Amino acid sequence: MYFTIDPEDRKIVLPVQIDDSITARLAFDSGATIGALVLDSTFLLKNPMLFDVDSLVKSGFSGSAWGEYYVPSSCYKATPDVKVGNKNLVYSRAIVFDWKKYFSTSDSEGMFNIPENDTIHVWELNFEDNYMEIHSAQNFRLPDDCFEIPMVNVKKYPNPFIIKFPIKVKCNNGDTLTLDHAFLIDTGMPSDIALIRRDGDEEYNFFNDRKEAVWTSDLSHYHRYCTVDATLFDKMNIDSLRIYTFDYPNNVIYDYLIGLNFLKRFNVFFDMKRKVVGFQPIRNFKRIVNPIHQRFHFSYGFTRQGKMVVTGVGDYESNRFKIAGLKEGDEIVNINGRPCKDFTWLEHRALEVEADTIVYDILRDGNPLKIVVAIDKSEIQGD
Incomplete structure (x- = not known):
């Protein structure tokens, strides 16, 4: 299934079949709520037969962990049939809220991710040709030129897409540092690498205090980024890697994240059965830039x-x-x-x-x- 990435939205969006006959354009977000299908409320109004009233579990509030406000939502325990390409996906619940208005987007009608405990598939994000392919895990082998990184367990954050590997960086003035942490893979975040402010974090302070940092608006706050040369997986050299620091406390977001503009340098494979992520380097990397994103004043x-x-x-x-x-x-x-x-x-x-x-x-x-x-x-x- 081929996907698109709107520069102003910077999300992977592709067609998903709902109950076989309905197509929804959904964003793929590996950093979001695991096991949940999210649909826009206007989509449900157009297709009221998708949910049985008896399957409504509760009403509450939903939003983004990056924001400071939430909007009313409904949670259903019985989800409609979901299919990406010819693969059936099973989710434990569905959440409905005003997705389009909340995220100021006309490009997507909700969100999906890899279902929890999906050990029968290997999910491929091919950024060379912009498609998603869901392979059978049986007898599947990662390409020979892949860097294979194991997923790690973090008790305080039960998202499975957390990996640990060293990133050695070199700044313009020659200063060097090695980030050797567990990183959450967040396809819904456009940044290359994001560091969230934590008191006493030396790596965060190293980047946040740099004079050459570019200040950019971020909702009602801001972030800064430094452009560095880096060595990944102990052997792959890249330039123009951006390290972002978010200077406001956020106890919901994982401390270290890698996002879309990092992932786009590879074809990425999520192997839930073997609990590894494969990174296959590709020749052409083109950064997704939001042209209307403003500097922070x-x-x-x-x-x-x-x-x-x-x-x-x-x-x-x-x-x-x-x-x-x-x-x-x-x-x-x-x-x-x-x-x-x-x-x-x-x-x-x-x-x-x-x-x-x-x-x-x-x-x-x-x-x-x-x-x-x-x-x-x-x-x-x-x-």
Whole structure:
């Protein structure tokens, strides 16, 4: 089954047959809830016969572990028949919520992954020709040029797609470091390698403190990335590997992850029977870049009283918002003469790249100030 990857969505999306007669475009996400099929609520409205009312287990909330808010959802214990190509898949439950709106996507209608305890298949993600193939595990052999990495068990995180291998990196100034950790394979995450902030983590601090890091917006937060040369599996040399650091606490996400722009350098095989992942290097690697992904300038939040307060400012030399004097703790009252409550988050983000000048009326320690920011329209966007 051939898949597509929309640059603005950066997910593997392919057609999945539901109850034989219905086709749904679903994202393949190895980092998501194991054993669950996820469908968009509007998809269910169009196909109301997919679920029996008696199979409804509970109503609750669903979303992304990367976000800070969740939306109402329904969980069903009896799932419809699911087929990828000619392979039948069995899931223990189905979750339905407003997937499209939550993820701001029109490219997918839900999510699926490898069913838990699927030991009869070997799943192949072929990034050379953009297709998924599900092989019979019986007598299947990985290609001879594969790097074969065993899956490892991590008690606090029961996802099976965790592997351990060393990654030796070299920065532009010659600094070197070896990351020798267990990594979660997360096909739903576009980053090459992601490190989540944990107190006292020396590897995280090594990358997070680097001056050459590029700051990029991430939902209501930000991340930074450093581009390095690397040696994988003790013998494969690659360049332009990006190490991302996420500077906000997140106790849900696994600490170390490898994502789509790492995986795209290989054809990847998930062998659940032997509990190994195979990485077959391919010749051509093309990074998936979201062209509208913006640089991070500053973040803000709202108090219970509805006040808009700056929660962080990007600490890098070319950040014009920092140069203009905006500081953490400033209360923003007006933006270009209009009350801040009149702006949606998207409208304000658009101003940061499209306006010539933004004028913020702020209160700092109770004192009114004006912060005038000259926008750099030549600033490189995209991630």
